[in-house]
Amino acid sequence: MTELHWLPTIPDWRQRLRDLPSDTATAWDKAVALANARLNFVHTNNLDETIRRLHPTGPEALPTKKVRLAVLGSSTLTHLLPAIRVAGLRRGIWIDTYENDYGQYLQELADPDSDLHAFKPTAILVALDTYHMTAGITAGMDQDSADAALAEMQDRVKQVWTLARDAFKCPVLHQATLPVHLPVLGNNEHRAPGSRAWFVSRLNQAVRAMAEVEGVDILSIDDRAARDGIGRWHDTALWHRSKQEVTPGVSPLYGDLVGRWVAAKQGRSYKCLVLDLDNTVWGGVIGDDGLEGIALGQGSPLGEAYVAFQEYARELSRRGIILAVCSKNEEANAVEPFEKHPDMVLKRGDIASFVANWQNKADNIRAIAQELNIGIDSLVFIDDNPFERNLVRQELPMVAVPEVSDDPTGYPVALADAGYFEGLSITDEDRERTSQYQGNKAREALKSAVTDLPSYLRGLEMELIWKRFDKIGQQRIVQLINKSNQFNLTTKRYTDEDIIAVMADPDAFGLQLRLTDRFGDNGIIAIIIGRLQDNKDLYIDTWLMSCRVLGRQVEPTTLNLIAQEAKKLGARRLVGEYIPTKKNGMVKDHYAKLGFTVMETTEAGGNRNILDLASFTPAETFIHVVEG
Amino acid sequence: MAADAGIYDALTEIFHDVFMRDDLKLTPELTAKQVQGWDSFKQIEIIMACEEKWGIKFNTRELDSLRSVGDLVSLINTKTA
Numbered sequence: 001m002t003e004l005h006w007l008p009t010i011p012d013w014r015q016r017l018r019d020l021p022s023d024t025a026t027a028w029d030k031a032v033a034l035a036n037a038r039l040n041f042v043h044t045n046n047l048d049e050t051i052r053r054l055h056p057t058g059p060e061a062l063p064t065k066k067v068r069l070a071v072l073g074s075s076t077l078t079h080l081l082p083a084i085r086v087a088g089l090r091r092g093i094w095i096d097t098y099e100n101d102y103g104q105y106l107q108e109l110a111d112p113d114s115d116l117h118a119f120k121p122t123a124i125l126v127a128l129d130t131y132h133m134t135a136g137i138t139a140g141m142d143q144d145s146a147d148a149a150l151a152e153m154q155d156r157v158k159q160v161w162t163l164a165r166d167a168f169k170c171p172v173l174h175q176a177t178l179p180v181h182l183p184v185l186g187n188n189e190h191r192a193p194g195s196r197a198w199f200v201s202r203l204n205q206a207v208r209a210m211a212e213v214e215g216v217d218i219l220s221i222d223d224r225a226a227r228d229g230i231g232r233w234h235d236t237a238l239w240h241r242s243k244q245e246v247t248p249g250v251s252p253l254y255g256d257l258v259g260r261w262v263a264a265k266q267g268r269s270y271k272c273l274v275l276d277l278d279n280t281v282w283g284g285v286i287g288d289d290g291l292e293g294i295a296l297g298q299g300s301p302l303g304e305a306y307v308a309f310q311e312y313a314r315e316l317s318r319r320g321i322i323l324a325v326c327s328k329n330e331e332a333n334a335v336e337p338f339e340k341h342p343d344m345v346l347k348r349g350d351i352a353s354f355v356a357n358w359q360n361k362a363d364n365i366r367a368i369a370q371e372l373n374i375g376i377d378s379l380v381f382i383d384d385n386p387f388e389r390n391l392v393r394q395e396l397p398m399v400a401v402p403e404v405s406d407d408p409t410g411y412p413v414a415l416a417d418a419g420y421f422e423g424l425s426i427t428d429e430d431r432e433r434t435s436q437y438q439g440n441k442a443r444e445a446l447k448s449a450v451t452d453l454p455s456y457l458r459g460l461e462m463e464l465i466w467k468r469f470d471k472i473g474q475q476r477i478v479q480l481i482n483k484s485n486q487f488n489l490t491t492k493r494y495t496d497e498d499i500i501a502v503m504a505d506p507d508a509f510g511l512q513l514r515l516t517d518r519f520g521d522n523g524i525i526a527i528i529i530g531r532l533q534d535n536k537d538l539y540i541d542t543w544l545m546s547c548r549v550l551g552r553q554v555e556p557t558t559l560n561l562i563a564q565e566a567k568k569l570g571a572r573r574l575v576g577e578y579i580p581t582k583k584n585g586m587v588k589d590h591y592a593k594l595g596f597t598v599m600e601t602t603e604a605g606g607n608r609n610i611l612d613l614a615s616f617t618p619a620e621t622f623i624h625v626v627e628g
Numbered sequence: 629m630a631a632d633a634g635i636y637d638a639l640t641e642i643f644h645d646v647f648m649r650d651d652l653k654l655t656p657e658l659t660a661k662q663v664q665g666w667d668s669f670k671q672i673e674i675i676m677a678c679e680e681k682w683g684i685k686f687n688t689r690e691l692d693s694l695r696s697v698g699d700l701v702s703l704i705n706t707k708t709a
Contacts, residue, residue, distance in 0.1 A: 041676070042673060238672070242672055
């Protein structure tokens with residue numbers, strides 16, 4: 001995949017680009033946001049051109065260092081420069097670029113009066129094309145002449161590095177040679193010493209070894225092309241037409257590979273991976289499905305995929321990335337798999353900050369950054385739920401939130417391809433990092449900044465679509481009634497026959513509620529059963545809800561609906577009961593929060609509550625209610 | 629042709645993006661000479677954007693035969709037929 005698949009698509013991107021204000025201070029921030037979208041090469045060029053028109057030399061005060069990058073090459077590179085600059089913009093870094101006159105890189109390096117010297121680069125990218133690097137290599141060569149040619153090419157590369165460093169005293173990034181040559185022998189190409197394909201393999205290996213000694217970094221487009229397919233990176237017809245070795249279509253990715261190196265050099269790579277739990281680290285909802293019910297481990301393809309993701313996260317942690325957890329859960333439920341599930345790869349001790357509660361995730365992520373004492377702009381947050389991803393993106397634009405599907409096999413790919421954790425070396429300290437954070441963990445109370453939730457909810461365009469129980473929904477209704485544990489006030493379990501009886505009872509109603517928003521359909525998210533008593537009280541026999549939609553005003557909106565339906569049956573009051581179980585502690589005060597009066601509490605911790613319908617005023621929410 | 633009209637609409641958006649000019653009007657007779665900045669690199673951008681948009685691939689002979697916007701539209705029409 002050569003597109004920037006970990007970045008979200010912004011539907012009105014073209015319009016937002018055209019609407020960029022000429023007021024330079026806000027234009028930069030808005031342009032950074034536009035750079036963090038899944039851009040193709042044309043839109044990348046548009047964004048670059050626009051921001052350079054508004055900001056010819058970049059904003060004055062940036063927290064990042066401005067970079068003057070000279071790109072030295074032997075073929076056409078002009079089409080890659082906008083993508084490099086936009087990759088800087090994506091990270092809040094201003095990059096100016098310089099490209100040598102066609103083919104003149106050595107002359108310009110050696111000439112102190114050249115434009116290259118006048119540019120005064122603070123970083124150098126050496127991008128020599130594969131045809132240049134294999135000039136003179138031919139299958140007619142024997143081993144000795146091929147070895148001599150390799151040594152000579154190494155010397156030439158080293159000469160470029162030395163000239164660049166002596167002149168500019170700045171870091172050098174060397175582009176690995178693209179393996180575009182076709183084999184002449186076949187599977188055993190390595191037995192043809194003068195094969196260009198084999199020569200490029202040897203050269204890339206030799207240059208990497210040399211780079212270790214010289215302190216030069218490598219831009220590994222050879223590895224990247226091996227993953228994507230060389231055909232995605234190099235188009236032979238285009239090479240003949242315009243001498244572009246890397247196709248313009250792949251330039252956004254090429255630019256991003258350079259951009260993450262620039263950021264890493266400034267110490268601006270991400271440092272911490274924050275994990276959601278349910279349906280991210282394991283399949284299913286621990287609070288509802290329990291330890292035996294979640295998909296994790298050998299035996300199911302899905303369970304194995306979650307294991308594979310956990311293994312990748314652990315590998316990251318072993319090379320110095322801090323792991324944290326941010327989950328909407330009871331803490332006891334959330335911790336249980338870490339301590340008791342035999343197939344959990346991640347253990348409690350791998351997690352430096354563990355936050356499981358029912359508060360909104362933006363506030364919790366702030367708390368995690370504070371607890372770990374690292375910048376909030378060094379966090380990456382991965383969550384399968386588009387609602388949570390977009391809430392965090394809106395509230396905390398400096399946090400990286402990869403766009404992922406509900407398929408866990410894509411999670412490691414998204415993290416790796418995004419290059420969030422681009423590192424330049426690995427130290428002993430890196431290998432011990434998580435345990436350090438565990439040791440130093442600050443326990444002070446955390447004041448969480450206030451998130452502007454109402455504006456987010458308003459923008460969600462939520463619709464609550466409700467209808468009475470029906471035959472079509474019956475199977476799903478029974479399934480939810482027998483599976484939901486956490487947000488379930490009475491935890492009454494019913495069979496198909498019980499549900500049919502509710503449908504037939506004129507003094508009862510069963511409601512199924514679906515929630516849609518601009519990110520899609522959340523499916524059936526709540527079930528209500530109300531029963532009219534002889535004294536005209538409407539008893540709320542069942543109220544259960546999916547925890548996915550917590551904190552979105554679904555509860556008061558549902559109450560409005562219950563009140564409306566109860567009145568239709570002639571009810572005067574609503575009676576809501578909470579029957580405690582091991583798992584439903586989160587809804588203990590559900591009715592009190594909605595304005596019910598507590599009438600009695602039981603020894604077991606339950607309560608019974610009353611709401612007078614005559615004096616009830618429906619709550620105003622951002623959810624549009626529709627009967628459907 | 630109806631198919632041509634649809635291609636013109638999509639192609640207009642591509643031209644607006646490539647040249648960053650929303651006032652550009654496409655006609656079959658329009659050629660590179662008449663549009664400021666339409667050089668060989670912009671030509672490649674247009675071609676690649678078309679290939680991405682319609683999921684097609686032009687070969688070297690086809691590209692060499694293009695003289696005007698009308699040529700491009702009829703080529704796209706043939707390749708997507």
